[in-house]
Amino acid sequence: MQASVRIRNLEKKTLNKKIQFERLYEAENLEEAVRHLNETAYSEDLAKIDRAENFEIALFKFIE
Numbered sequence: 001m002q003a004s005v006r007i008r009n010l011e012k013k014t015l016n017k018k019i020q021f022e023r024l025y026e027a028e029n030l031e032e033a034v035r036h037l038n039e040t041a042y043s044e045d046l047a048k049i050d051r052a053e054n055f056e057i058a059l060f061k062f063i064e
Helices: 002-013 018-026 030-037 052-063
Strands: none
Touching: 018 030, 030 052
């Protein structure tokens, strides 16, 4: 039962809105894409990285 609750919570935080995907896709560079991600549930973990190139660290911490 705990696994299904965790999955439901993660689903609520995923990029599920079409506009969020479009903004990431249309970003001109990595820094702009990370700025867009900062407007999502990933913002707390992204605040902990020192460079945009390390965005994967924040994404993986989010799902842990």
